[in-house]
Amino acid sequence: MKAILLNSADDLGTAGPDFESGFGNLDALGAIRTVQEKRFFSEIVSGMEEKVFAVTVPPGCRELKVTLAWHDPEAAPNAERALVNNLELEVVQSATQIRWLPWVLNPYPASDSLSQPARRQRDHLNNVEQSTLALPEGGSYLIHVKGIKTLS
Numbered sequence: 001m002k003a004i005l006l007n008s009a010d011d012l013g014t015a016g017p018d019f020e021s022g023f024g025n026l027d028a029l030g031a032i033r034t035v036q037e038k039r040f041f042s043e044i045v046s047g048m049e050e051k052v053f054a055v056t057v058p059p060g061c062r063e064l065k066v067t068l069a070w071h072d073p074e075a076a077p078n079a080e081r082a083l084v085n086n087l088e089l090e091v092v093q094s095a096t097q098i099r100w101l102p103w104v105l106n107p108y109p110a111s112d113s114l115s116q117p118a119r120r121q122r123d124h125l126n127n128v129e130q131s132t133l134a135l136p137e138g139g140s141y142l143i144h145v146k147g148i149k150t151l152s
Contacts, residue, residue: 007130009027051144087145
């Protein structure tokens, strides 16, 4: 449900997630339509496993938005990072093999860093990842979700 709510949110301000508005404003009707139209996947990915999901984007689509969210157990109190299990998201256009990584915010605790826009890169800090494509070409896309070694 978390991924569905975040994926259907209406983006605000700077494109992509940001520290001011997060993933945007909740769109409850959009979330309900996502569930009704079965536009989501629910799977288990563990260890070094990879799962690939195919989606077809219709011509003229304004945006392809893919959000990955997972439950992660609490890290040990003295752990270097709070994320215990890491997953990686990548969107690939089947015809061209062009790849898009998720949006990642600069976590450095300084006002100039926190105001920077998100950049595309691997995310090793969060249990939610999102990738968007504005005006994607119609056709087949593959969503890769890969389990990465458990962090300690």
